[in-house]
Amino acid sequence: xxxxxxxxxxxxxxxxxxxxxxxxxxxxxxxxxxxxxxxxxxxxxxxxxxxxxxxxxxxxxxxxxxxxxxxxxxxxxxxxxxxxxxxxxxxxxxxxxxxxxxxxxxxxxxxxxxxxxxxxxxxxxxxxxxxxxxxxxxxxxxxxxxxxxxxxxxxxxxxxxxxxxxxxxxxxxxxxxxxxxxxxxxxxxxxxxxxxxxxxxxxxxxxxxxxxxxxxxxxxxxxxxxxxxxxxxxxxxxxxxxxxxxxxxxxxxxxxxxxxxxxxxxxxxxxxxxxxxxxxxxxxxxxxxxxxxxxxxxxxxxxxxxxxxxxxxxxxxxxxxxxxxxxxxxxxxxxxxxxxxxxxxxxxxxxxxxxxxxxxxxxxxxxxxxxxxxxxxxxxxxxxxxxx
Amino acid sequence: xxxxxxxxxxxxxxxxxxxxxxxxxxxxxxxxxxxxxxxxxxxxxxxxxxxxxxxxxxxxxxxxxxxxxxxxxxxxxxxxxxxxxxxxxxxxxxxxxxxxxxxxxxxxxxxxxxxxxxxxxxxxxxxxxxxxxxxxxxxxxxxxxxxxxxxxxxxxxxxxxxxxxxxxxxxxxxxxxxxxxxxxxxxxxxxxxxxxxxxxxxxxxxxxxxxxxxxxxxxxxxx
Numbered sequence: 311x312x313x314x315x316x317x318x319x320x321x322x323x324x325x326x327x328x329x330x331x332x333x334x335x336x337x338x339x340x341x342x343x344x345x346x347x348x349x350x351x352x353x354x355x356x357x358x359x360x361x362x363x364x365x366x367x368x369x370x371x372x373x374x375x376x377x378x379x380x381x382x383x384x385x386x387x388x389x390x391x392x393x394x395x396x397x398x399x400x401x402x403x404x405x406x407x408x409x410x411x412x413x414x415x416x417x418x419x420x421x422x423x424x425x426x427x428x429x430x431x432x433x434x435x436x437x438x439x440x441x442x443x444x445x446x447x448x449x450x451x452x453x454x455x456x457x458x459x460x461x462x463x464x465x466x467x468x469x470x471x472x473x474x475x476x477x478x479x480x481x482x483x484x485x486x487x488x489x490x491x492x493x494x495x496x497x498x499x500x501x502x503x504x505x506x507x508x509x510x511x512x513x514x515x516x517x518x519x520x521x522x523x524x525x526x527x528x529x530x531x532x533x534x535x536x537x538x539x540x541x542x543x544x545x546x547x548x549x550x551x552x553x554x555x556x557x558x559x560x561x562x563x564x565x566x567x568x569x570x571x572x573x574x575x576x577x578x579x580x581x582x583x584x585x586x587x588x589x590x591x592x593x594x595x596x597x598x599x600x601x602x603x604x605x606x607x608x609x610x611x612x613x614x615x616x617x618x619x620x621x622x623x624x625x626x627x628x629x630x631x632x633x634x635x636x637x638x639x640x641x642x643x644x645x646x647x648x649x650x651x652x653x654x655x656x657x658x659x660x661x662x663x664x665x666x667x668x669x670x671x672x673x674x675x676x677x678x679x680x681x682x683x684x685x686x687x688x689x690x691x692x693x694x695x696x697x698x
Numbered sequence: 699x700x701x702x703x704x705x706x707x708x709x710x711x712x713x714x715x716x717x718x719x720x721x722x723x724x725x726x727x728x729x730x731x732x733x734x735x736x737x738x739x740x741x742x743x744x745x746x747x748x749x750x751x752x753x754x755x756x757x758x759x760x761x762x763x764x765x766x767x768x769x770x771x772x773x774x775x776x777x778x779x780x781x782x783x784x785x786x787x788x789x790x791x792x793x794x795x796x797x798x799x800x801x802x803x804x805x806x807x808x809x810x811x812x813x814x815x816x817x818x819x820x821x822x823x824x825x826x827x828x829x830x831x832x833x834x835x836x837x838x839x840x841x842x843x844x845x846x847x848x849x850x851x852x853x854x855x856x857x858x859x860x861x862x863x864x865x866x867x868x869x870x871x872x873x874x875x876x877x878x879x880x881x882x883x884x885x886x887x888x889x890x891x892x893x894x895x896x897x898x899x900x901x902x903x904x905x906x907x908x909x910x911x912x913x914x915x916x917x918x919x920x921x
Contacts, residue, residue: 324809328798335797335838601795607752608854609782609810611775692755695789696745 325617329625336597340626343590347630348637350583355638355667357576359657364569366658368562394549396521401546407534408543412436412527415510417517433484433506435513462509463490468497469504484508485516580667583630584674591623591682602686603694615687623679631671635664700765700784700861702751702894703727708759709746709917720746722917723760730861731892733884733907737900738914744898747914748864751896752785753777782811786855786893790867793851794839800850801826801835807858821857829853845876852883862894863887869901881906 333340403411415435464482471477471494480491484506495502514520530539540551602615642657709721720743728734738744749755751762753769762769764784769777781787786807794803804822826835829849839847848868855863865884869877885907887893897904904911913920 324802324805327802331797331799331802603754604789604793604795605806605810606778607754607781607787608807609778609858610806611778611810614810690755692749695749695754 325614325621328618329621332622333625339590339593339597340629343586343626344629344633346586346590347583347626348634350579350586351631351634351667351671352638352641354576354579354583355635355659355663356642356657357572357579358663358667359638359642359659361569361572361576362658362660362663363656364565364572368565368569394523394526396523398546398549399523399526402526402528402543402549405539405542405546407531407539408528409531410527410529412529413510413523414525414527415513415517415519415522416524417513417519433508433513433517435508435510435517437510461490461492462512463492465493465495465507466491467495467503467505470506482506487512487516580670580674583671584678587623587626587630587675587678588682590626591619591678594622595619595682595686598686599689599694599697601694602689603691603697606691607695612687616683619683619686620679623682624675627671627675627679631668631675635668639664699730699892700894701727701729701763702862702896703763704747704751704760705763706760707747707750707757707762709743709750709755709757711746719917721750721757724914724917724919725760726896726912728862728894728896730894731888733888733895733897733909735904735907735909735911736896736898736914737904737911742914743917744914745866748866748896748898752781752787752864778810782807782858784861786852786858786860786863788848788851788855788863788865788868790870794842794847794854796839799836799838800831800842800846803839803850804854804857807854811858822853825853825857826850844871845873845879848872848876848880849883852880856887856893860893862896865895865897865899867899867901868897869899869903874903877901877903878906 399411399413402408413436417433417435464484466474466476466482471491474482476482476491478491478493481488482491483489489508489512497503508516514522528539528543530536543549543551598619605615605618639659642659646657704724704726707721707724708719711718711720724743724747726734726747736744736747746755750757750770753762753772756770761771764780769780772780794800795806798806801819801822804826805818808818808821823832823835826832829852831846831849831853834842834846834850839850842850848871851868852863855865863884869880872880881901881904884895884897888895895907897907899911
């Protein structure tokens with residue numbers, strides 16, 4: 311018989327055959343643990359995707375807003391839509407030290423239409439002559455640059471232009487009105503990529519907010535510091551000044567809070583996975599306690615016991631993680647499409663998030679499985695045999 | 699001829715703060731082909747003695763020798779290898795792993811001894827046929843009768859051609875017919891195959907073994 315030792319190997323090692331037999335013998339226990347793990351991974355991924363969205367939004371807003379001074383209603387910062395009347399705008403314009411005031415009308419489009427038409431999320435109305443500096447680096451296609459003297463038209467965010475398959479010189483249809491495209495902004499990886507900027511008057515006519523603005527951008531004169539201007543503007547009642555620092559704070563306290571909250575919940579779900587896996591393996595250890603002693607009597611080495619429990623834990627981890635990832639992927643897509651009707655509104659389900667989750671799950675699974683398997687393999691055979 | 703020997707074995711247990719002297723200087727010697735029958739009341743130390751001899755628990759004092767080698771100085775891994783190569787063990791009950799079928803249960807000692815391939819299945823089938831269990835090879839333990847389970851356990855103990863078999867109340871849950879079958883088989887294996895047996899049993903059917911039992915009481919031999 312010794313001639314057969316290790317040279318006539320079967321394709322499937324016995325430890326896997328035994329694992330299959332174990333799962334077949336106790337299906338209810340394994341199914342329950344796996345269902346729990348799938349739920350925990352799915353929840354963790356979905357919440358992680360929401361947290362990523364908030365984080366990205368916060369970064370984008372920081373990137374696009376922090377270099378400027380904004381005047382807005384605190385109650386509804388930026389696209390939230392605090393409404394500032396014409397009269398306040400005039401007061402801001404007349405404030406000493408203010409060089410330029412850019413009144414902005416933001417209209418958030420019905421997200422339902424986004425999915426089907428691929429139109430932008432936000433339309434911003436500003437004065438045509440201010441369009442150039444507001445949008446920063448406008449890159450027109452085929453060498454065309456939107457200039458001050460260009461007739462009033464639209465400037466598209468890079469993503470919008472891509473989705474509408476148009477560029478400088480083309481036309482877009484906005485609420486039934488044909489508007490010429492003056493230029494396409496360079497990709498900024500910020501909120502601007504998903505916006506259309508059109509003249510204020512046109513915007514006001516289309517969206518019906520004549521004489522009202524949702525935000526102002528104020529540029530101080532060269533010899534006045536931003537701080538001086540802010541001090542002066544603060545005297546105008548009914549408006550709140552948010553300096554770059556305050557904007558950052560505001561973002562941190564709203565988007566940052568949501569991001570932290572969803573991240574925490576995501577981690578808690580992951581902890582749920584850890585607890586479930588540990589409980590599942592400890593239950594398995596309890597039920598297989600006597601088996602350890604029997605196997606040791608039959609000549610099983612430490613590695614045999616270790617492998618048996620380690621593979622049990624890793625198989626559970628895989629059985630919970632892989633379907634969990636697919637379920638989260640499907641669920642986020644379904645929620646976006648069916649409930650929110652937007653292509654990328656709430657969840658940011660990225661390959662990096664999936665990769666990180668899978669790697670964490672594997673590491674956690676390996677650590678917990680190793681710990682339980684090590685404990686099992688070092689149990690006294692005599693002690694385990696005496697248990698009932 | 700290999701000899702299994704226990705010398706002046708002492709073993710204490712701590713049971714919820716209370717010290718239990720399970721073995722108080724027990725010695726025994728059994729050679730291959732011999733049968734040693736041990737009886738005694740519950741708690742007399744019989745199972746503890748078998749565990750110490752098999753190297754499942756270390757003695758507090760004394761030594762266990764196999765062919766002159768002191769077993770209780772060996773590591774757990776070396777002891778596991780020794781058990782796989784030289785020792786078979788038959789328990790009172792619950793001894794077959796119920797997630798595996800009978801053939802897989804019988805194959806286990808060969809697998810742990812490093813054998814691979816179809817040969818182990820062939821060998822398991824041979825030994826199951828010898829025990830009259832060929833038709834039951836694919837059945838799980840809960841689908842077998844008590845007698846079949848115990849014969850299966852003996853088949854598993856025999857598959858590695860052990861020198862000694864330790865049996866702890868092997869017929870406690872069997873009817874008379876199956877018990878007599880078991881003891882007859884053990885006697886045959888001892889005389890024909892030269893396997894040494896240490897059997898702990900109260901069963902009157904153990905008389906089939908034709909040996910005088912040794913009695914263990916409160917951790918000591920009594921006449």
